[in-house]
Amino acid sequence: MTSDTPGREHHGDLGRRGFLRGAAVGVGAVGAVAGGATALTAATASASAPAAPKAAAAPFHGAHQAGITQPVQSASVTVSFDVTAADRRELTELLHTLTERARFLTTGGTPPTVGITDSPSDSGTLGPQVPADGLTATVGVGASLFDGRYGLADRKPLRLTTMPEFPDDDLQPAWCHGDLSLQLSAPHTDTVLHALRDIARHTRGGLQVRWRMDGFSSPSRPSGTPRNHLGFKDGTANPDVADPAVANRLLWAGGGGEPAWTAGGSYQVVRLIRMLVEFWDRVSITEQERMFGRNRDTGAPLDGVHEFDTPKFAQDPMGDVIPLDSHIRMANPRTAATDDSRILRRAYNYDRGMDSNGNLDMGLVFVCYQQDVERQFAAVQKRLAGEPLVDYVAPFGGGYFFALPGVKDRSDWYGSALLA
Amino acid sequence: MSAEPEPEPAADPAEEGGAPPEMPPAAPGPSGGRRLNLRDWRVTATAAAVVVAVTAGVVAITATGHHGGDRADPAASATPAYTGLPHTAIDVSPSTCGKGWGANGKPHTGTQVFDLHNSGASATEVYLTDPKTGKFYAEVEGLAPGTVREMPVELGSGTYAFECQQEDTDSVTGPTVTVPGNVPQGPASRPVTVHDLIPPTLDYQKWIRARMTELSADTGRLKKDIDGGDLAAARRDWLAGHLVYERMGAAYDTFGDADGVINGTVQLDVDPAHAAGFTGFHAIEYGLWHGRSAASLRGQAATLDNAARKLQKDWATQQMDPANMGLRAHEIIENSEQFELTARTDYGSGTNLATAAANIDGSREILDELAPLLKDRDPGLARLQATLDDAQAYLRTFDKGGTWTPVGKLTRAQREKVDAYFGDMLEQLAPVAAICDVRRTT
Numbered sequence: 001m002t003s004d005t006p007g008r009e010h011h012g013d014l015g016r017r018g019f020l021r022g023a024a025v026g027v028g029a030v031g032a033v034a035g036g037a038t039a040l041t042a043a044t045a046s047a048s049a050p051a052a053p054k055a056a057a058a059p060f061h062g063a064h065q066a067g068i069t070q071p072v073q074s075a076s077v078t079v080s081f082d083v084t085a086a087d088r089r090e091l092t093e094l095l096h097t098l099t100e101r102a103r104f105l106t107t108g109g110t111p112p113t114v115g116i117t118d119s120p121s122d123s124g125t126l127g128p129q130v131p132a133d134g135l136t137a138t139v140g141v142g143a144s145l146f147d148g149r150y151g152l153a154d155r156k157p158l159r160l161t162t163m164p165e166f167p168d169d170d171l172q173p174a175w176c177h178g179d180l181s182l183q184l185s186a187p188h189t190d191t192v193l194h195a196l197r198d199i200a201r202h203t204r205g206g207l208q209v210r211w212r213m214d215g216f217s218s219p220s221r222p223s224g225t226p227r228n229h230l231g232f233k234d235g236t237a238n239p240d241v242a243d244p245a246v247a248n249r250l251l252w253a254g255g256g257g258e259p260a261w262t263a264g265g266s267y268q269v270v271r272l273i274r275m276l277v278e279f280w281d282r283v284s285i286t287e288q289e290r291m292f293g294r295n296r297d298t299g300a301p302l303d304g305v306h307e308f309d310t311p312k313f314a315q316d317p318m319g320d321v322i323p324l325d326s327h328i329r330m331a332n333p334r335t336a337a338t339d340d341s342r343i344l345r346r347a348y349n350y351d352r353g354m355d356s357n358g359n360l361d362m363g364l365v366f367v368c369y370q371q372d373v374e375r376q377f378a379a380v381q382k383r384l385a386g387e388p389l390v391d392y393v394a395p396f397g398g399g400y401f402f403a404l405p406g407v408k409d410r411s412d413w414y415g416s417a418l419l420a
Numbered sequence: 421m422s423a424e425p426e427p428e429p430a431a432d433p434a435e436e437g438g439a440p441p442e443m444p445p446a447a448p449g450p451s452g453g454r455r456l457n458l459r460d461w462r463v464t465a466t467a468a469a470v471v472v473a474v475t476a477g478v479v480a481i482t483a484t485g486h487h488g489g490d491r492a493d494p495a496a497s498a499t500p501a502y503t504g505l506p507h508t509a510i511d512v513s514p515s516t517c518g519k520g521w522g523a524n525g526k527p528h529t530g531t532q533v534f535d536l537h538n539s540g541a542s543a544t545e546v547y548l549t550d551p552k553t554g555k556f557y558a559e560v561e562g563l564a565p566g567t568v569r570e571m572p573v574e575l576g577s578g579t580y581a582f583e584c585q586q587e588d589t590d591s592v593t594g595p596t597v598t599v600p601g602n603v604p605q606g607p608a609s610r611p612v613t614v615h616d617l618i619p620p621t622l623d624y625q626k627w628i629r630a631r632m633t634e635l636s637a638d639t640g641r642l643k644k645d646i647d648g649g650d651l652a653a654a655r656r657d658w659l660a661g662h663l664v665y666e667r668m669g670a671a672y673d674t675f676g677d678a679d680g681v682i683n684g685t686v687q688l689d690v691d692p693a694h695a696a697g698f699t700g701f702h703a704i705e706y707g708l709w710h711g712r713s714a715a716s717l718r719g720q721a722a723t724l725d726n727a728a729r730k731l732q733k734d735w736a737t738q739q740m741d742p743a744n745m746g747l748r749a750h751e752i753i754e755n756s757e758q759f760e761l762t763a764r765t766d767y768g769s770g771t772n773l774a775t776a777a778a779n780i781d782g783s784r785e786i787l788d789e790l791a792p793l794l795k796d797r798d799p800g801l802a803r804l805q806a807t808l809d810d811a812q813a814y815l816r817t818f819d820k821g822g823t824w825t826p827v828g829k830l831t832r833a834q835r836e837k838v839d840a841y842f843g844d845m846l847e848q849l850a851p852v853a854a855i856c857d858v859r860r861t862t
């Protein structure tokens with residue numbers, strides 16, 4: 001690559017440690033691979049707009065990060081890292097490198113050639129030229145990043161804490177928290193894994209994976225929102241964040257006493273929730289449906305016919321049709337008082353082999369975004385305490401993160417305002 | 421390590437850029453120990469030839485039916501691997517080396533692809549060089565006759581020429597082409613030849629000889645401790661001796677079966693207490709840290725000591741393959757990450773971090789020997805050397821008067837820091853191996 005390649009960082013002398021691989025950026029050749037990328041783009045599942053047939057690739061640059069308002073995609077990996085960068089300077093370099101890699105990977109192009117000076121700059125798992133393939137990268141920061149190490153203590157987002165243990169949780173420390181979260185989503189698994197491998201390769205000295213969970217979203221079966229491992233459509237009811245008024249009220253942080261740098265970001269909650277699918281399969285369909293308050297076949301609320309019918313709780317005050325302790329009714333009672341606790345959910349299914357007792361190890365990578373983690377996620381989670389569903393699921397990991405504001409343009413980088 | 425090995429089996433090592441006549445290569449073959457030698461240069465050069473025929477030709481080889489002398493123009497039928505980029509067809513037979521560039525097209529900067537067509541009678545290496553500096557900007561190895569392969573490059577402004585090294589023929593340099601403008605040139609390096617590598621290899625062999633003297637002194641001491649029934653002293657001297665051995669990482673390959681006798685391990689489903697043929701440091705380690713009596717370890721101590729002495733004696737006549745030097749600097753740390761940071765080789769002493777620190781010594785020694793070559797070839801050398809030092813200093817914080825923190829007892833933060841250091845070292849060592857890959861230049 002030539003040293004005047006736009007966007008390429010000159011790390012120069014980083015001092016004591018090397019800690020990052022030379023972050024050479026490939027030649028942006030979107031046009032060159034656009035054909036391939038288009039061909040590879042498949043219909044994607046949808047969280048907020050399930051009817052949308054094909055999602056256009058989200059642009060990397062913007063006021064907000066990609067991967068938040070876009071529909072969920074077929075493949076994802078959710079990773080939590082601990083930052084091993086030695087100091088604030090190295091953290092800054094790290095975030096530059098992360099930005100460059102994400103920009104290249106989500107844009108696509110020809111990886112830089114290295115001649116005889118290095119092993120190949122790209123793993124080649126997507127072929128000689130990297131297709132963007134609808135890849136999105138979403139980066140968040142955890143409360144631990146704001147401890148003493150990087151001098152950021154006074155910049156912590158107001159509501160960012162270490163994820164507390166909720167009453168029905170069974171948290172495993174090895175699967176919780178972290179300094180930095182990264183979610184990669186794409187229509188294909190190879191695209192997501194290629195990106196993860198590339199990012200890890202370029203950041204080994206500064207980031208170490210704390211935990212990682214791969215997730216997928218299924219095709220519509222037979223129509224509508226994809227289903228989770230319990231057989232129910234998951235992602236039906238979400239606030240319409242395409243409406244800026246809704247997004248500004250429920251999704252984007254900023255204002256209200258938040259540090260100025262947070263504008264355009266959003267609180268990200270990740271919950272790793274094991275599902276006891278064998279147990280679930282031994283539960284009658286009536287009981288299953290009453291637990292959620294929805295019909296399993298259609299996804300319709302039990303008082304409706306179609307998936308997107310609105311449940312009318314007010315007309316069923318005793319819960320004769322939709323039980324008062326059903327998941328949807330407790331999660332969102334649909335009252336004026338609970339309206340501002342709504343969250344934007346983007347869940348993926350996970351599947352990771354077998355448990356020690358011979359059962360399938362499957363579950364949900366529950367991810368949601370909101371303006372205020374206390375007012376929204378935590379409030380919903382508390383309302384759900386003790387719901388009948390808790391016998392069949394066990395939250396064991398995850399964390400609270402703050403999804404950074406978007407990378408605005410080619411000269412911007414993740415966390416530029418945070419570290420300014 | 422080159423991505424494209426020679427197309428023909430390495431019948432003659434000298435042909436392969438291997439050892440020159442005055443320095444025959446060490447006998448090939450597995451070391452018998454745990455070292456996998458995954459990237460053994462001689463082994464891959466031979467074994468991978470098959471792979472080239474089947475897959476690595478990517479497009480062109482498939483299109484023309486393997487290595488044969490099929491002279492039908494394959495470019496016509498091949499699907500380009502790189503699309504949306506400017507392509508220039510270049511002929512690379514000895515008589516036409518570099519033909520097709522400059523004369524009819526306009527040389528230009530930026531990302532582009534040369535479609536190299538070998539119209540000659542035998543396989544050829546092709547390099548894109550700057551004739552003024554002798555630096556190589558790109559290479560294609562083992563381009564079979566009658567085939568076309570794509571060479572993607574990012575060209576800055578400057579002078580370039582193709583160099584074609586056909587088998588059994590003198591190297592031919594094509595016409596010099598000037599790429600106009602003032603775009604900086606991409607990464608390049610002057611090639612390393614076998615001759616460049618001989619002095620550092622000889623120096624390294626000398627260094628190994630000194631380690632062997634240390635080693636046999638240590639194994640002698642260990643034997644004396646065990647014979648005398650002093651197990652506390654034995655544990656101390658075991659560690660000293662083992663670390664000396666672990667510093668010699670780049671030489672294991674040359675040791676032949678001795679490595680297995682001295683430092684072998686057993687498979688995971690085998691009980692080390694009853695493993696037939698399990699000898700050496702790890703067998704003794706198992707005994708010393710599992711309450712075995714001194715008397716029961718006497719035979720093992722003698723076996724190890726004898727093997728160390730024999731190794732020392734044999735070393736006088738052994739010769740290392742210079743072509744392996746760069747690879748070894750890198751592989752030592754790969755092995756360290758794979759076997760030490762996972763505690764796979766722990767038989768009770770919990771000293772994997774000590775071993776890892778000793779492995780860093782080994783890698784550093786080779787780098788020091790190679791430094792004169794790397795100085796103006798690898799701009800990251802100083803940074804790499806500093807990383808090795810920092811990583812080692814950090815590992816040493818886990819040494820409490822000869823008792824090391826076992827890998828499994830590291831806190832999460834410590835573990836992550838160790839992993840970060842190793843990941844960082846390895847990424848920086850990869851270029852060393854690439855740059856020191858021997859290129860035949862005549």
Ligand code: HEM
Binds near residue numbers: 228230238328381
């Ligand atoms: C394994 C655990 C979970 C499963 C299987 C599950 C499943 C479902 C299903 C099937 C629906 C109905 C369809 C839909 O609107 O998407 C739903 C809705 C919902 N869930 Fe969950 N969920 C789980 C965990 C959670 C958690 C941890 C929260 C938040 C704390 C949550 C909050 C919600 C909300 C807010 C709705 C929408 C309610 C509405 O607006 O009608 N869920 N969930």
